[in-house]
Amino acid sequence: MAKVKKPIYKRIWFWIVLVVLVIAIGGVATSRSDNGGEKVEQKSSAKTKEKESDKFYKIGDTVQVGDVEYTLKHVELTDERNEFDDKKPA
Numbered sequence: 528m529a530k531v532k533k534p535i536y537k538r539i540w541f542w543i544v545l546v547v548l549v550i551a552i553g554g555v556a557t558s559r560s561d562n563g564g565e566k567v568e569q570k571s572s573a574k575t576k577e578k579e580s581d582k583f584y585k586i587g588d589t590v591q592v593g594d595v596e597y598t599l600k601h602v603e604l605t606d607e608r609n610e611f612d613d614k615k616p617a
Contacts, residue, residue: 585599586599586600586601587599587600
């Protein structure tokens with residue numbers, strides 16, 4: 528009695544592999560980074576922000592940030608630092 532093998536398309540593992548391949552190919556085809564738009568380069572806004580943030584203020588100076596004005600009244604030294612900041616203070 529010889530065991531009769533099913534054709535490959537009737538085996539469950541064939542369909543599982545086929546579905547996984549179709550999903551993978553569909554995912555690769557739709558995950559393009561090109562969304563139909565044009566690449567626009569931003570110029571010199573980072574340099575402008577760096578220049579603005581490098582200013583030093585004296586006691587009594589008033590600084591406007593957005594819609595709010597701050598007046599510097601006193602200064603304290605501290606050893607506490609932001610552990611997530613890459614830059615070290617001068």
